[in-house]
Structures are given as C-alpha cells and as structure tokens.
Amino acid sequence: MFVTVRRPLIASVAALVCGPVLLFPGESVAHQTVAVADGPECGAVSPDDDVERPVTGENTAMEALQVPQAWSEASKAGKRPGAGVTVVVVDSGITGVDERGPSPLKSAHGLIVGGIIAGPNQPKPAVSVGIAPGARMVDEPFYDVPRGEEQDGVRVPMSDALEARLKAITARRRSGQLKGPTIVVVPMEVLHTDSLEKAVQALVASGALVIAAAGDRPAADDSFLKSYAGETAAPGEDAVADVWPAGGDGVVSVGVSTPTDGVLRNSGIDLAAPGTGSVSKALNGAWCVVTTVSSHWAAAQVAGVAAVVWSVHRSDTAQQLEERLEGTASGNSDGASPLTGYGVVQPVEAILRDINGMGAEGHEADVVPRAKVPRERADLLADARENAVWWGLGGGGALVILLVLRPVLARRRAGGGSDVRR
Structure with missing residues (x-):
C-alpha cells in the first residue's frame, strides 16, 4: 500500500515531560517560549471516541529537535522537507493516517508512527504534525496489535512475519519497484533468528537506510524477553544481542534522549530522540499527543529527521546519510554512549555540515600532523x-x-x- 502524505543545535527536552514551556539555548522566556502540546493521549483514543478536544500548544518534540529550523534550511536549498524520500513503515499499519474519519486498524501503534513521520497538520488550531511532510510513506504491516494487547485471531509481532516483510521490501528494491532514497523503519522489537538476520543484511545491502527501535521493557507477565521484564533495569543490563532488528549490522538503532526504566539498556544504540512529545493521529481520525516515553516513538522521530536531511542531500548513500546523522548528533566526541549512542539527532547540523573528513563512524576525524622524531643528542654525563x-x-x-x-x-x-x- 502506498500513502502519499501532504523540520544547529539541540534544545533542552526536559520540558517534554515535566515542564510547561520549552526553551532553546541562549534564548530568554520572552523571546523563545513554546507551549507544551496538550490533547488526548494517542494510545488512549478508540475509533468510537468523539472528536471533541483538539490539540493545543506546539509539537514539542519537533521544537526540541529544531525541525522548523531544518525546514527553513531545506527551503533555502529549494527542497520540500522529505520530498523525494520514501519511508517504509514496517509496523501495525498506517491506514487512515491522512484521513479525518476513524481508522479500521486494531491498534494505533503504526498510525502514531506514521503521523510522527509525515502526518497531516491539524488545521484548527494550527499544529504541525509530521516531521517530513513531503515524504512518501509506504505501509508494510507485519502484525495487528502489540504484545500485551492480544486478541483472538489477531497477530502480534513475530520474527518470521517481520522476516517475510523485509524480504518483500528487498525484492522490490532489487527489481526497481522501490527505488531512490528509501528509509525502512521498524519501530518494534522481535527475537533474533538466523533467517531474520540474513533478511536484515540483505535489506541493508540493497541501499536502504534501516532504522529500528532499541527496545522497550516488556511487562512483568510478558513471556517475550522475559529476563528483561519488570519495572526497573537490572545492573549491567544490555539487550544489544536480544533486540531485533536493531541488533543487525548496518541498522540504525534508536534509543531515547532521557532514558527511563521503561526502555531497555542497549549498548548498540546509535542515535537518540525524545521518544515523547510528538503530535500524531489517533484511531478516531483526530489528532493526539504522545505522552509516553518509548524507543518506538524515538525511532519514528529519527526516521522523520532522516527523511528531511536526505531530501536536501539527495546524492548521499544510506551509509553516508547515517554518517551525517551520527557525526552531527549532540553526544560527546568520545564515542557512542551505551544509553544514547552518538547523541540526539540534530537535523539543522546534519543539513549544514560537510561530511567530508568525518570518520568511519560518523564523527569528524581529528587530523593531527605526525611529529618528527627529534635527533638523538649526545649524553655527556652518560659515563658518570x-x-x-x-x-x-x-x-x-x-x-x-x-x-x-x-x-x-x-x-x-x-x-x-x-x-x-x-
């Protein structure tokens, strides 16, 4: 299914969770105040709910990531943010993301993801929604409801179903049916299998940029990733080998910028995003606010940012785009962190920065001239x-x-x- 849908420095994201305003560095309250988005919680809205309460305030996740400034830079380059980039959403489905009526989907999970990436803006009051409004979204669902919402006759996320979807996407890439800059986002985690690993490798080799969630903590009564279930992270926790497809080579693994006990600790994380604070679409066709913190929503945010940046740098390969995003992230220069990877994505920096000279892992390589070996001096006191x-x-x-x-x-x-x- 094809759905065509009509963002240089990272700001503090603390207000996404606990504060009434969001401030950018160097700006006073009088000059740079953003009202936190307020409205129905996306996951709590059912298809039958009346559309009574619109979202007010700003899309605080987009403001924190400085998406409006990135849009401005894209406009200067003569590009519509996300235009020319295809984003394949491999989740529970995005049917209805651009509609005003109720969605037939059984879960809002994929719908929320699609809205974060390229959902239509709320007209009244005006609120920006999709990070990459010019992107073309492709729906590739592999389950119906997330684990914990099981119902008779519905699918939950399984490795074999995801493998089949990824193989189909790879085949379309190779045949030319799915060409050009392509982002494949999997905002869900499944167990590792050898055949799934091969499918991920083939998709990466096809030239697509694969983005996946680094993993959310399963419920205490969930049999999936049971050793990680509970309310808090165990000392030394590291889910890097168990969470797929984020664990695959060449996959951009995404965590949250302010890790909570609800997300897994994963040393394979490459990039981070707020993972909350977005405005998206609900099952009843109305707009809603993402208030929970999840690596799933963070993966969607990074996918949207990647689409905006790629729409400006169309000549980049998927690997070059990954290097650009990682090399301009807000993390420290000492390498990746086990909680946030190279840091929070910064679309403005990624658009403006020249990636020539960046190291293999994205960060700028410090070129230091080799020192000359000094001539050996005679030691007059050697005998004494x-x-x-x-x-x-x-x-x-x-x-x-x-x-x-x-x-x-x-x-x-x-x-x-x-x-x-x-």
Missing part, C-alpha cells in the same frame, strides 16, 4: 651516571647485608662474654 648507578647499587647491597647480619653478630658478642675459657 652509569658509575653512580653501580656505586649506588653496591652501597645499597652492603647496607642490606649489614642490616641482616647485625642481629647475628650481636648474639655472638653476647655469648662470647659468658663463656670465657681459662
């Missing part, structure tokens, strides 16, 4: 120093011997005084 060393060793050895023999000599002297022969 060598003699001093030997004298020191000899004197030290004699001192040790005297200290060892002193008690023995003292005992002999004492014994000789009481046993005098006549």
Whole structure:
C-alpha cells in the first residue's frame, strides 16, 4: 500500500515531560517560549471516541529537535522537507493516517508512527504534525496489535512475519519497484533468528537506510524477553544481542534522549530522540499527543529527521546519510554512549555540515600532523651516571647485608662474654 502524505543545535527536552514551556539555548522566556502540546493521549483514543478536544500548544518534540529550523534550511536549498524520500513503515499499519474519519486498524501503534513521520497538520488550531511532510510513506504491516494487547485471531509481532516483510521490501528494491532514497523503519522489537538476520543484511545491502527501535521493557507477565521484564533495569543490563532488528549490522538503532526504566539498556544504540512529545493521529481520525516515553516513538522521530536531511542531500548513500546523522548528533566526541549512542539527532547540523573528513563512524576525524622524531643528542654525563648507578647499587647491597647480619653478630658478642675459657 502506498500513502502519499501532504523540520544547529539541540534544545533542552526536559520540558517534554515535566515542564510547561520549552526553551532553546541562549534564548530568554520572552523571546523563545513554546507551549507544551496538550490533547488526548494517542494510545488512549478508540475509533468510537468523539472528536471533541483538539490539540493545543506546539509539537514539542519537533521544537526540541529544531525541525522548523531544518525546514527553513531545506527551503533555502529549494527542497520540500522529505520530498523525494520514501519511508517504509514496517509496523501495525498506517491506514487512515491522512484521513479525518476513524481508522479500521486494531491498534494505533503504526498510525502514531506514521503521523510522527509525515502526518497531516491539524488545521484548527494550527499544529504541525509530521516531521517530513513531503515524504512518501509506504505501509508494510507485519502484525495487528502489540504484545500485551492480544486478541483472538489477531497477530502480534513475530520474527518470521517481520522476516517475510523485509524480504518483500528487498525484492522490490532489487527489481526497481522501490527505488531512490528509501528509509525502512521498524519501530518494534522481535527475537533474533538466523533467517531474520540474513533478511536484515540483505535489506541493508540493497541501499536502504534501516532504522529500528532499541527496545522497550516488556511487562512483568510478558513471556517475550522475559529476563528483561519488570519495572526497573537490572545492573549491567544490555539487550544489544536480544533486540531485533536493531541488533543487525548496518541498522540504525534508536534509543531515547532521557532514558527511563521503561526502555531497555542497549549498548548498540546509535542515535537518540525524545521518544515523547510528538503530535500524531489517533484511531478516531483526530489528532493526539504522545505522552509516553518509548524507543518506538524515538525511532519514528529519527526516521522523520532522516527523511528531511536526505531530501536536501539527495546524492548521499544510506551509509553516508547515517554518517551525517551520527557525526552531527549532540553526544560527546568520545564515542557512542551505551544509553544514547552518538547523541540526539540534530537535523539543522546534519543539513549544514560537510561530511567530508568525518570518520568511519560518523564523527569528524581529528587530523593531527605526525611529529618528527627529534635527533638523538649526545649524553655527556652518560659515563658518570652509569658509575653512580653501580656505586649506588653496591652501597645499597652492603647496607642490606649489614642490616641482616647485625642481629647475628650481636648474639655472638653476647655469648662470647659468658663463656670465657681459662
């Protein structure tokens, strides 16, 4: 299914969760105040709910990622944000993302993801929704409802179903049916299988940029990833080998910028995004607010950012785009963090920065000229120093011997005084 749908520095995202406003660095409240989005919670809306309460405020996730500024840079380059880029959403379905009526889907999960990436704006009051409004979204559902929402006769995320979808996408890439800059986003986690790993490798080799969620913590009664279930992360937790397809080579694994106990610790994370604060579409066709923190929503946010950046840098390969995103992320320069990877994506920096000279992992390579080896100098005191060393060793050895023999000599002297022969 094809659905055609009509964002240089990272801001603080603390207000996404706990504050009433969002401030950009260097700006005062009077000049840069953003009202946090308020409206129905996306996951709590059912298809039968009346459309009564519109979203108010701003799409705070987009503001935190400085998407409007990225849109401005894209416009300067003569590009519509996301235009010319295809985003394949491999999830529970995005049917109805561009409609005003109820969606026939059984779960809002994929719909929320699609809305974050390229959903239509809310007209009244006006609120921006999709990060990459010019992107072309392709629907490739592989399940009906997430784990924990099981119903009779419906599919939950399974490795074999995901494998089949990824193989189909790869075949379309190879046949030319799906060409040009292509992003494949999988905002869900499944268990690893050898055949799934091969399917992921083939998709990456086809030239698509594959983005996946680094993993959310399963419920305590969930049999999936049971060792990670519970309310908190165990000391030393690392789900890098167990969460797929994020664990695949060449896959951009996405975590959240402010990790909570609800997301898995994963040393394979490459990039991060707020994972909350977005405005999207609900099952009743209305607009809603994402208030939960999830690596699933973060993956959608990174996919949207990637589409915007790729629409400007159309000549980039998928690998070059990944290097661009990682090399301009907000993390430190010492390498990837086990919680947020190279840091939070920064679309403005990614658009403006020249990736020439970046290292293999994306970060700018520090080129330091090799120092010349200084000419060896003559050591005028070498002989004296060598003699001093030997004298020191000899004197030290004699001192040790005297200290060892002193008690023995003292005992002999004492014994000789009481046993005098006549």
